[in-house]
Amino acid sequence: xxxxxxxxxxxxxxxxxxxxIIAEVGIEGATMRQxxxxxxxxNGALKPYFESKDTxxxxxFTHVLNKTNERIEQAVAGRNGLVALRAFCLEVLPLDQxxxxxxRIVIPFWQRxxxxxxxxxxYRESLQQWHGVLRGFLADARVAGQVNARVDDEILASQILxxxxxxxxxxxxxxxxxxxxxxxxxxxxxxxxxxxxx
Amino acid sequence: xxxxxxxxxxxxxxxxxxxxIIAEVGIEGATMRQxxxxxxxxNGALKPYFESKDTxxxxxFTHVLNKTNERIEQAVAGRNGLVALRAFCLEVLPLDQxxxxxxRIVIPFWQRxxxxxxxxxxYRESLQQWHGVLRGFLADARVAGQVNARVDDEILASQILxxxxxxxxxxxxxxxxxxxxxxxxxxxxxxxxxxxxx
Numbered sequence: 001x002x003x004x005x006x007x008x009x010x011x012x013x014x015x016x017x018x019x020x021i022i023a024e025v026g027i028e029g030a031t032m033r034q035x036x037x038x039x040x041x042x043n044g045a046l047k048p049y050f051e052s053k054d055t056x057x058x059x060x061f062t063h064v065l066n067k068t069n070e071r072i073e074q075a076v077a078g079r080n081g082l083v084a085l086r087a088f089c090l091e092v093l094p095l096d097q098x099x100x101x102x103x104r105i106v107i108p109f110w111q112r113x114x115x116x117x118x119x120x121x122x123y124r125e126s127l128q129q130w131h132g133v134l135r136g137f138l139a140d141a142r143v144a145g146q147v148n149a150r151v152d153d154e155i156l157a158s159q160i161l162x163x164x165x166x167x168x169x170x171x172x173x174x175x176x177x178x179x180x181x182x183x184x185x186x187x188x189x190x191x192x193x194x195x196x197x198x
Numbered sequence: 199x200x201x202x203x204x205x206x207x208x209x210x211x212x213x214x215x216x217x218x219i220i221a222e223v224g225i226e227g228a229t230m231r232q233x234x235x236x237x238x239x240x241n242g243a244l245k246p247y248f249e250s251k252d253t254x255x256x257x258x259f260t261h262v263l264n265k266t267n268e269r270i271e272q273a274v275a276g277r278n279g280l281v282a283l284r285a286f287c288l289e290v291l292p293l294d295q296x297x298x299x300x301x302r303i304v305i306p307f308w309q310r311x312x313x314x315x316x317x318x319x320x321y322r323e324s325l326q327q328w329h330g331v332l333r334g335f336l337a338d339a340r341v342a343g344q345v346n347a348r349v350d351d352e353i354l355a356s357q358i359l360x361x362x363x364x365x366x367x368x369x370x371x372x373x374x375x376x377x378x379x380x381x382x383x384x385x386x387x388x389x390x391x392x393x394x395x396x
Binding site for chain 2: 025028029104108110158161163167169170189
């Protein structure tokens, strides 16, 4: 079915060319037409591929998620335990303008997902996948004697995930982002779970 | 200026009667007219008090924030240190259906605030206020020997805040909420910062 593949490829191109515009102006702030024009396409370029802004947002979210997961894959390759865990978190945390833009896609997606079952299922799946990966790294780190906290890995993974999501909110809505401080929040959490309690 | 006061009071009544409807259907999902009708008001009841859904959402957020802060005030009254810190967090965490509804107002507000300076300022102020309160409790807890983590209170407060915000996302978008597990994430974080590292 080569026609379908072409359609999908074109859609990917369009999402790649427009997601940053959506991140900047907000999904409320512009019409499909304006988003198309800003990206250098014709008026009606998006409509045949995305039936609504809502669909466009879902594709933008999936695109951003894929990009993050590709970065994670590269960052953790050949690493394990606490080093891999840290590398994972550094790819999710909003530590540069590009990742802040990504967070500006994720937050509107949360909002839509709160009252849309398909979006919620998509998000839940990605969260569960990340939770599993984090648990795996924690288990390795535990075996290697790198994690000594008297807290279940399952709970630690949830705490880390929630911190990563919360950091997206506080950075997007905060003052001028202080990337050193965000990174320190991560490193100091790793310090907490590494330390041997008496 | 009694007229203005009346106007404000009526607005508060209207917000109190409609915010749960907004939380359930989502701010996208309904018109001002539908929200008014569902709350038992006439078609045009909201329009004179809120110029747009956007304004209604800001009032709903402020209402939810005030409710949360009132609960916090009661919960921490006469307490200090780690006990007050825990009480604070328990009022913010989505630990019952009402607080999940509150989170369903907060998340769309984040989305709008990401591209609206006034909303962002409002949110930033509330975050800074909470951060200050958390730091105060941590400082007390430190003096009382309840917190022994080798991490600055300023960083601990940010970690806690981010965890609280992240929990709102994971509970609103997650499966059937497991309140015991959410509470355990908090208690186990307190365990991490209480433990004396060797």
